[in-house]
Amino acid sequence: MEISFKGKRILVTGAGQGIGRGIAVELWRAGANIVALSRTRSHLETLQSEYPSIDIVDVDIADWQKTREVVESLGHFDALVNNAAIAICEPFLECSASSFDKTFDVNVKAVLNISQIVARKMVENKTAGAIVNISSQASKAALKDHAIYSASKGALDALTRVMAMELGPHGIRVNCVNPTVILTEMAKAGGWNDPERGKDMKSKIPLGRFGEVSEVVNAVVFLLSEKSSMITGVELPIDGGFLAT
Template sequence: MEIAFKGKRILVTGAGQGIGRGIAIELWRAGANIVAVSRTKSHLETLHGEYPSIDIVELDIADWDKTRQVIDSLGPFDALVNNAAVAICEPFLECSPNDFDRTFDINVKAVLNISQVVAKKMIEKNIHGSIVNISSQASKAALKDHAIYSASKAALDALTRAMALELGPKGIRVNAVNPTVIMTEMAKVGWSDPARANEMKAKIPLGRFGEVSEVVNAVVFLLSDRSSMISGVELPIDGGFLAT
């Protein structure tokens, strides 16, 4: 199945490394004009050095007002990938207000903020766009030391459904993908210990963690016209973890 985005403008947050970087590159290869957002300048510079036609924007999306101003200045987009996230892993009894606020500011509040700006421009320009939010299997199943992270991703799933409901009549589709562990730098925070990693893999029928490309492929499909009747879904990419 060939999927092309020639002439389409797509915004990808958290695009400096990991899943976001993979998504930005694959969409670029499919012909899209990519704007990559990250708060880490060095990651953006590396991406731009390899793919000079990808536009880069250094931005801390936890800053509501600045983010709104910057995203608005970028003009209209045909699609959006809300990938930027933080993972603070700690036991439930040790969760702090600061960690809660930081996690929700990035994983939920920033998604609301950026999506509002992008969706309003889609509506103004009569663009039948697509938005994909990167969630997690942690929104669907309890994972040790993931209380705040899991709560934030569950909130993101709920936000995805609400967005799909309200933006659908405007011709905008909104979906989420819910990957299992993908061994990016962020995932290593919670899964670098071999004993813990093996315990998780034992619960996955396919017996392994996922690859970045396996998330990227699902996102590309959901952004494309090939999924034109799919909206409001939360798609597990988990090797069967949630089926057990």
């Protein structure tokens, strides 16, 4: 199935590394004009050194007003991928207010903020656009030490459904994907590269392994494309069957 985004302009957040970088590169390969956004300038510069035609923007999306100003200045987009996220893993009884606020500011509030700006311009330009939010299997199943992260991704799923309902009449589709563990730097920071912890999680996945970045990327590319023109409001597990058991 050939998918082309030639002539399309797409914003990808958290694009400096990991899943976001993979998404940005694959969309670029499919002909899209990419704006890669990340908090870390050095990651973006590394990306641009390999793909000079990708535009880069650094901003801390936890800063509501600064992010509004920056995203407003970027102009109109045909599609958006809300990938940027943080994971602070603490036992439930030790979860702090600061960890909660930091997590929700990035994983939920920033998605609302950025999506509002991008979607308004889609509506103004009568663009039948597409938005994909990167959620997690943690929104659907309890994971030890993931209380705040799981809650943020559950909120993201709910936000996705309401966005799909309200933006649908404007021809804008909104979906999310819910991957299992993908061994990016963020996943490693969450301890998933620990052999014992990894073994326990893999034992609950029917396919018996963690996911690859490319497997998330392929699903996102499909959901952004016209090949999924009747799909909106879904939460797509990319989990090797974890949620089926």
